Amino acid sequence: MSTPNNTEIRAFRKLELKKHSKGYKILNGALKNPYVLMAPAVIAALAISCFAIVYCIIISFFKWDLIADTRTFVGMYNYQYIFQDPIFLQALSNTVTYAIFIVIIGTALKVLLGVFLNKNTPAHNFVQTIMFTPHIIASVAVAVVFRYMMMPDGGVFNTILSWFGLPPSRWYMGQESALASLIFIALWHGLGYGVLIAISGLRAIPDYVYEAARLDKSSRTTTMMKITMPLLSPTIFYLLITTCVGAFTTYDIVDLMTQGGPNNATMMLTYYIYEQGIRFMHYGRAMAAAVILMIICSSLTLLSFKASAKKIHYQ
């Protein structure tokens, strides 16, 4: 059996005969050894991610006195403490509220707009391209411009509200509206990516399925509900999980816009961890909170891995 690029490979071989240096041989041997190949990545993973996960879990059972630099084992005390800390509970409920809104509204919008924009005309493609733009720019830029546009006096948002005769809002500065403002920004920020994924999921549905539906004189609604949605369900599931993890780990916008305020109205789990850990140096408490967040996020990720191993392809 001859192979297509035999001659090419002979040429490499010739080239290679010249090289007999010791370093070349060692390198050549190394390439056959999977352990050598994997070493850098595995060491980096162990040193950063695995170390951090394990350390986080261990320290969450300790009380770390920074002044005396002593660590004393306190069992579940940190967990008991944070679950009695009103700020943590507020953070937990805020994060869950935020996640629920973003996951439900966000996923619905992503799928519906995906169906709407999947027409492949220049206009639809152009709008879809514009919608994706927020995803590739820095969150700092997004936060800065939305802070400016959400100014209570002379901000764009209140002006637009007044065009429709609606009362002005204090947006991210108001106790009631702060979380809603963050939800709005997160939706704006994440919509384009979701629509892109939804469209790629829709395009993966083979045409003959629709042909068959048309031959059976299936109505548009029936086609949508009985064919598009079930076939799109792996994509929808993927979107649900990534949006949910994204919502639970949101940090940048909170830090840049509200810093958990006003009056803890936008305190999130991530911000709580950061504040307790880096600002107040309560390492034990911060890591207990981090473990809670880690459990939430990794179970969501595992769920999506499990599902994708079963049948899902989202490309």
Place this chain on the structure above:
Amino acid sequence: MSFMSMAMAPAKAAKPPKMKKKESMVSKILTVLLLVALFLIFILPFYYMLISSFKSLLEAISPTPVWWPEEFLWENYQKAWQISKMPKYAMNSVILSVSCSVACIVVSVPCAFALARMEFRGKAVMFAISLSSMMVPAQCVFLPIFIMFSKFGWLNTYWAMILVFTHSGSTILFIRNAFKQVSNEVLEAARLDGASELTVMFKVIMPMVKPAIITMALMIFMRRWNDYFWNISLTTNDNVRTLPYAVKSITAATDGGIPEYAVQMAGATVLMAPMLIAYIFANKQIKNAFVYTGIK
């Protein structure tokens, strides 16, 4: 020109004989209205950011938004550049973005190769370890990393900032999948002809997975460029902080008690300009990269 034709081509090719005729006037108008609304919602912040970056101090805080400044003031950019010591931050951004992409690719490619094309003891465990970073978000694990680096005295070093970006589970997974698609026969043929592993690796396999590697390198570059979180969690001074932090630091700037919104917008524009320009010229490739890697 080529960009234009690329955008138009699929529209012509894939014109489906769908229910075109049934579309009534009402639904056409609704479609157009929705398209225009979406366009406005998503373009407005960008437009407003750009236009505000040229406003004067008073225009920027006027009680009704100024949609077109009377005079375009380029000084705002100059000011942003000076107030926040932007040259230093920009330099850091470039250094770190480039070195993180290089480091991550150099570490990930051999690992991905071994995972894709070799059978060995403990492969499952090593696979799980090398994907570990996908399981937990940075916001959970930054504190142990912060403590470790401060013990080593690595805070405020390039080294630390690069190290946290060196290992990325999603990169390894994506490149591994690319390696998996290389057909075995070609490799066997090369080996039968006596090509060394080094030759096989660099002359046969590498050209085939090059697109995947370039895609991932650009993704890491972009992630590092836009990153804000590691900037604040691994630094205590501005030695190695990058552009996003510079833009954040301008938000505190005032002129006689009046916040300098125009300067902030100028800073934000500078921060997003490289990504935006890249996106304008290669939007198809960038979108595809996000779809195929499945990375958020």
